[in-house]
Amino acid sequence: MLKVNNLSVSFKTDKGLFQAVKNVSFTLKKGETIGIVGESGSGKSVTSLALMRLLNKNETVLGGQALLNGASLCQLPEDAMRKIRGNRMAMIFQEPMTSLNPVLTCGFQITEAIQLHLGVSKSEAKKQTLALFNEVQLPRPAVIFDSYPHQISGGQKQRVMIAMALSCNPEILIADEPTTALDVTVQKAIIELLLSLKAIRQMSLLFISHDLGVIKEIADRVMVMYKGEIVEEASVSELFAHPKHPYTKGLLACRPSPKQHLKKLPVVADFFDADKTESALSTTIETIRARYNYTEKEITERRTKLYQQQPLLKVDHLSTWFPGRAGLFGQSGKAVKAVNNVSFDVYPGETLGLVGESGCGKTTLGRTILRLIEPTAGQVSFDGTDLGKLKKNDLREIRRDIQIIFQDPYSSLNPRLTVGQSIMEPLQVHGFYSNNTKRKQKVLELLQRVNLQPEHFDRYPHEFSGGQRQRIVIARALALQPKFIICDESVSALDVSVQAQVLNLIRELQEEFKLTYIFISHDLAVIKHISDRMMVMNKGEIVETGYPDDIYYHPKQEYTKRLIASIPQG
Numbered sequence: 001m002l003k004v005n006n007l008s009v010s011f012k013t014d015k016g017l018f019q020a021v022k023n024v025s026f027t028l029k030k031g032e033t034i035g036i037v038g039e040s041g042s043g044k045s046v047t048s049l050a051l052m053r054l055l056n057k058n059e060t061v062l063g064g065q066a067l068l069n070g071a072s073l074c075q076l077p078e079d080a081m082r083k084i085r086g087n088r089m090a091m092i093f094q095e096p097m098t099s100l101n102p103v104l105t106c107g108f109q110i111t112e113a114i115q116l117h118l119g120v121s122k123s124e125a126k127k128q129t130l131a132l133f134n135e136v137q138l139p140r141p142a143v144i145f146d147s148y149p150h151q152i153s154g155g156q157k158q159r160v161m162i163a164m165a166l167s168c169n170p171e172i173l174i175a176d177e178p179t180t181a182l183d184v185t186v187q188k189a190i191i192e193l194l195l196s197l198k199a200i201r202q203m204s205l206l207f208i209s210h211d212l213g214v215i216k217e218i219a220d221r222v223m224v225m226y227k228g229e230i231v232e233e234a235s236v237s238e239l240f241a242h243p244k245h246p247y248t249k250g251l252l253a254c255r256p257s258p259k260q261h262l263k264k265l266p267v268v269a270d271f272f273d274a275d276k277t278e279s280a281l282s283t284t285i286e287t288i289r290a291r292y293n294y295t296e297k298e299i300t301e302r303r304t305k306l307y308q309q310q311p312l313l314k315v316d317h318l319s320t321w322f323p324g325r326a327g328l329f330g331q332s333g334k335a336v337k338a339v340n341n342v343s344f345d346v347y348p349g350e351t352l353g354l355v356g357e358s359g360c361g362k363t364t365l366g367r368t369i370l371r372l373i374e375p376t377a378g379q380v381s382f383d384g385t386d387l388g389k390l391k392k393n394d395l396r397e398i399r400r401d402i403q404i405i406f407q408d409p410y411s412s413l414n415p416r417l418t419v420g421q422s423i424m425e426p427l428q429v430h431g432f433y434s435n436n437t438k439r440k441q442k443v444l445e446l447l448q449r450v451n452l453q454p455e456h457f458d459r460y461p462h463e464f465s466g467g468q469r470q471r472i473v474i475a476r477a478l479a480l481q482p483k484f485i486i487c488d489e490s491v492s493a494l495d496v497s498v499q500a501q502v503l504n505l506i507r508e509l510q511e512e513f514k515l516t517y518i519f520i521s522h523d524l525a526v527i528k529h530i531s532d533r534m535m536v537m538n539k540g541e542i543v544e545t546g547y548p549d550d551i552y553y554h555p556k557q558e559y560t561k562r563l564i565a566s567i568p569q570g
Helices: 044-051 078-084 106-118 122-135 141-145 154-166 184-201 212-218 236-241 246-254 285-291 296-307 362-369 392-398 419-429 436-449 454-458 466-478 496-513 524-530 548-553 558-565
Strands: 002-013 016-028 033-037 060-068 089-092 172-176 204-209 221-226 229-235 313-324 333-346 351-355 377-382 402-405 484-488 516-521 533-538 541-546
Touching: 002 044, 016 044, 016 060, 016 229, 033 044, 033 212, 044 060, 044 172, 044 204, 089 154, 106 122, 106 141, 106 154, 122 141, 122 154, 154 184, 172 184, 184 204, 184 212, 184 558, 204 212, 212 236, 221 236, 221 246, 229 236, 229 246, 246 285, 246 496, 313 362, 333 362, 333 377, 333 541, 351 362, 351 524, 362 402, 362 484, 362 516, 402 466, 419 436, 419 454, 419 466, 436 454, 436 466, 466 496, 496 516, 496 524, 516 524, 524 548, 533 548, 533 558, 541 548, 541 558
Parallel strands: 033 204, 033 221, 089 172, 172 204, 351 516, 351 533, 402 484, 484 516
Antiparallel strands: 002 016, 002 060, 221 229, 313 333, 313 377, 533 541
């Protein structure tokens, strides 16, 4: 159906042409699913946008050929290409919140596309939209039809995007990172939905992801992209059993494996020989993982050392309830029990993992502990001090010892401040060091400690990648030399390879600075890797607590079993 020959994409820059995609060739057959995998910047999304002709034609130079049933996509006039988009080829974009118009209802956005492409009446377009909502298994289709994007969950927004892509019965569906940052259970449901729809509609699917575990669940064949080129192509079974390129091995190895205890995660660099010699090709994933293996003796010794201490943090019967939405005649609705009667301890030097789906109360619990949200009931004691009884000035003082790394580093950094100013600001507020020259020296040391460069001091947040921004907020959290840090979904939106680097960094910093963590994530594989103990949270309550192995191999709750079953088995 689709034949791509030597496709190249170059962007016009001040320094000349930058080649983002280099001579990419492949074919996509009817009913086939090809997975394209690689890190951010590898050229995956640019390839798909070029096929859809959605790149700015004034800033882009296309080379090579892409044929859809013989018609050249690269040479077609824009009017003809507009008829292909949606009708014959459709695309699900990576971030549904930015792809859906926030001021239009979900139903209107799809009926508009159906009316435009299929020329049917408004009532018929609505009927078809509701049928699509049913097909993509959206609950209460009529309610979601009249809802705005911000009123529905991330998984529901993704289903609306899938419905929009399917609205004109395309022959080829391009899915660009459609499961990134979704809960593992929602991710599994979206993958199963796409496979079901593909089979029913006999579509071809081009599925783009940075996660080989997800690719394994959905694809027939895999293409691995690295620096704009396809470096390896094989069937799913062949690629997972016998990866050949060092980069492919790195991607496979850096995802946390629930079945192993590793002191650190392998990274892509482990598989590239410093001299780029052939010896890199003979390095196996098992060899690298064995190098980082944690023995049972080491685990036992660590636990003995941790749990003979007095707790650093004590949480007793903590609750955070929010008032419900007002009823028709002004009466108050039922309270939302975001955190409900939660109790646990955290020990010095420990990493306590907190896992659960979006909406289970994880983030609210973390913020309530820090009193960024005031609790409804219960007590939080840190190092013997009752945080609930502290006045604002005293609370500010103790916040030197308690820090948080937020989920989205971009929104937690001031875009008008340079990175250096952002990290220096808490040092100024808390009166660390006698002048800005000494503070700047401390910031430069912190930047280097999180593997950034001194020249990054004067750059702004938008000039960095997601992984680099995460390192910046880690450096800022470390600036006040805290004892305790809450990491709130701090790796959930990162490429698996960058995620591995950040998880390794978090563990190294714990050893170096004697840190204690609560590590929050929806990903049980990540939590199992990083945690000494873990808690499973559901509907505001802690439903299971224990050592990671005990919970993974002997879960007591059905909810926990469902989380474990949803982990991609890459």
